[in-house]
Amino acid sequence: xEAAAEKTAETPVSTDSDEDRQLVKRAQAGYxxxxxxxxxxxxxxIYATVYHMTSNHEDAADISQETFIKAHxxxxxFKGDSxxxxxxxxxxxxxxxxxxxxxxxxxxxxxxxxxxxxxxxPDLVALVSxxxxxxxxxxxxLQERLNEAxxxxxxxxxxxxxxxxxxxxxxxxxxxxxxxxxxxxRSRLFYARQQLQxxxxxxxx
Amino acid sequence: xEQSPQDHDLIRRLLAIKRHELPPAGFFDQFHAGxxxxxxxxxESAELAWxxxxxxxxxxxxxxxxxxxxxxxxxxVCGLEFSQMIQTETAELTVDGIAIGSAxxxxxxxxxxxxxxxxxxxxxAGPIVSASADPGSGKIIPDSSPVGPPAFLFSPSELNTRTxxxxxxxx
Numbered sequence: 001x002e003a004a005a006e007k008t009a010e011t012p013v014s015t016d017s018d019e020d021r022q023l024v025k026r027a028q029a030g031y032x033x034x035x036x037x038x039x040x041x042x043x044x045x046i047y048a049t050v051y052h053m054t055s056n057h058e059d060a061a062d063i064s065q066e067t068f069i070k071a072h073x074x075x076x077x078f079k080g081d082s083x084x085x086x087x088x089x090x091x092x093x094x095x096x097x098x099x100x101x102x103x104x105x106x107x108x109x110x111x112x113x114x115x116x117x118x119x120x121x122p123d124l125v126a127l128v129s130x131x132x133x134x135x136x137x138x139x140x141x142l143q144e145r146l147n148e149a150x151x152x153x154x155x156x157x158x159x160x161x162x163x164x165x166x167x168x169x170x171x172x173x174x175x176x177x178x179x180x181x182x183x184x185x186r187s188r189l190f191y192a193r194q195q196l197q198x199x200x201x202x203x204x205x
Numbered sequence: 206x207e208q209s210p211q212d213h214d215l216i217r218r219l220l221a222i223k224r225h226e227l228p229p230a231g232f233f234d235q236f237h238a239g240x241x242x243x244x245x246x247x248x249e250s251a252e253l254a255w256x257x258x259x260x261x262x263x264x265x266x267x268x269x270x271x272x273x274x275x276x277x278x279x280x281x282v283c284g285l286e287f288s289q290m291i292q293t294e295t296a297e298l299t300v301d302g303i304a305i306g307s308a309x310x311x312x313x314x315x316x317x318x319x320x321x322x323x324x325x326x327x328x329x330a331g332p333i334v335s336a337s338a339d340p341g342s343g344k345i346i347p348d349s350s351p352v353g354p355p356a357f358l359f360s361p362s363e364l365n366t367r368t369x370x371x372x373x374x375x376x
Contacts, residue, residue, distance in 0.1 A: 039237040068240045165220040
């Protein structure tokens with residue numbers, strides 16, 4: 001069952017394509033609309049990763065913007081050894097980790113941005129009402145607890161959980177971004193889930 | 206604590222809730238425009254001359270601009286005061302090693318203590334006389350004959366003035 005679940009989580013993400021390479025080449029030559037297209041392609045994924053790491057909309061927006069600006073400045077040095085997606089993801093992750101180190105002990109939980117559609121999601125409603133011992137727990141409270149639990153994880157473990165369980169990146173891609181092998185990614189993921197399970201034990205049977 | 210696959214599955218499903226956390230509507234429409242705007246601004250500023258970049262920097266940091274302005278004004282005032290001090294000191298004039306007085310050379314005139322004071326030495330209004338040193342005593346003996354312009358210069362009646370038409374009547 002877990003294998004099946006793993007499979008669904010690893011939603012294929014098109015991270016590299018000839019079109020990307022062409023856009024990168026044109027952007028390297030100084031053609032700004034090409035870089036604009038690259039920003040449009042990856043802004044949501046970069047933003048989402050940073051957001052789930054920082055749990056703050058403003059911080060996520062600032063870091064994401066800095067990431068794309070930094071990437072443009074360093075674009076000449078991009079040799080194409082990895083995909084543009086992996087490369088820019090690495091910049092975003094490094095920036096986020098540096099930011100979190102500076103921000104220690106200052107955590108903002110932003111739950112107001114929760115998409116209203118989430119409350120109408122039947123799977124989520126069922127999950128909250130059936131799988132949690134506290135039937136009176138609403139979605140926002142559960143989410144708050146979840147964010148609290150996530151914030152207790154170390155940065156690398158939170159990153160792995162964010163990239164895999166929230167964003168659906170495959171282990172291999174996460175390994176490339178973090179510069180480690182797939183086995184390390186898997187063990188970190190397992191440990192992070194165990195930690196989350198312990199933090200949320202009073203909510204989950 | 207023994208972990209079952211079901212537990213992890215539940216955690217995974219809970220984490221999936223976070224996929225619904227989205228930024229405000231229209232955020233991504235403006236995001237890429239903001240990024241490109243900053244990149245274009247960086248490129249433009251890189252092409253500017255150094256003084257244009259400095260002006261832009263001051264524009265973006267008005268407090269720093271004010272601080273620099275105060276510092277420059279302070280340096281200017283200090284420099285002015287210092288130059289006045291030096292001029293006053295060098296105004297101690299000496300002739301043959303004997304100090305004969307001091308004179309302010311800060312300018313032709315100054316206004317201090319509510320009085321207008323001129324630093325230009327007063328003009329001697331008496332007759333101009335010549336003097337010669339007595340080789341025996343070393344004293345300066347003024348000549349008895351006044352020295353100055355010829356007297357006829359100041360006597361219009363003695364001036365040989367001729368107009369341009371004077372010579373015309375003789376023809």
